[in-house]
Amino acid sequence: MVHKTKKPAFLIVTPLKLGDTLSPNTIRSVLNNRVEFDWVVYEGDGNIPSNTVTGIAEYEEKYKPLPYVIKIDNNTTWKKNTLVYMYDTIVKSKPNVAYVYVSFEFIKNYTPVASFMNIPFDGDRLRQSNYISSNSMIKRALLNECPFIIDDQYARLLDYAHWLSFLKMGYVGKLSKKGYFYSIMNDGNISAGSNEDYFIKLNRVHKDFL
Numbered sequence: 273m274v275h276k277t278k279k280p281a282f283l284i285v286t287p288l289k290l291g292d293t294l295s296p297n298t299i300r301s302v303l304n305n306r307v308e309f310d311w312v313v314y315e316g317d318g319n320i321p322s323n324t325v326t327g328i329a330e331y332e333e334k335y336k337p338l339p340y341v342i343k344i345d346n347n348t349t350w351k352k353n354t355l356v357y358m359y360d361t362i363v364k365s366k367p368n369v370a371y372v373y374v375s376f377e378f379i380k381n382y383t384p385v386a387s388f389m390n391i392p393f394d395g396d397r398l399r400q401s402n403y404i405s406s407n408s409m410i411k412r413a414l415l416n417e418c419p420f421i422i423d424d425q426y427a428r429l430l431d432y433a434h435w436l437s438f439l440k441m442g443y444v445g446k447l448s449k450k451g452y453f454y455s456i457m458n459d460g461n462i463s464a465g466s467n468e469d470y471f472i473k474l475n476r477v478h479k480d481f482l
Contacts, residue, residue, distance in 0.1 A: 342409060
């Protein structure tokens with residue numbers, strides 16, 4: 273447990289691969305939010321969503337499930353009160369909204385290499401390609417209906433498969449117009465694989481989840 277409060281509004285889970293650590297920038301920026309939340313870290317030999325599932329399960333063995341869950345990666349930096357804006361948005365959302373996301377960028381060598389800024393939810397666009405980060409706030413109850421995708425045959429696109437699974441069940445996402453984070457991309461990042469491998473996985477996800 274990284275952070276425990278008396279009246280948490282949501283649960284943060286940070287899944288770590290073996291040997292990874294939680295970066296100081298992530299800790300500092302996540303705590304820079306004026307809302308109470310619980311935060312757990314789980315380190316294991318599974319993939320990221322699998323470790324997330326295990327982290328949630330271990331938390332819920334000790335504490336009451338919280339209504340919202342967000343996976344936050346260990347190499348992200350968040351603008352002040354971004355999690356507050358996401359929480360306010362999801363609380364006020366309609367029943368068919370499964371998750372809330374924000375603008376984000378991938379940064380390498382202090383330069384943005386991919387930006388996904390202020391993109392409203394569009395199901396047709398999502399069916400073509402992903403523009404929603406895995407660092408999105410999800411309604412906990414809906415994870416029973418649309419659980420995290422953990423099958424490695426969709427590696428690199430496990431979060432995309434998850435968003436498409438929600439869409440297939442009639443659920444949508446919602447952009448929080450306020451808030452922003454960036455993620456550090458390095459050579460060890462799974463997203464840095466070949467284009468050929470990416471399109472193989474993309475075709476597989478489209479075939480199985482559209």
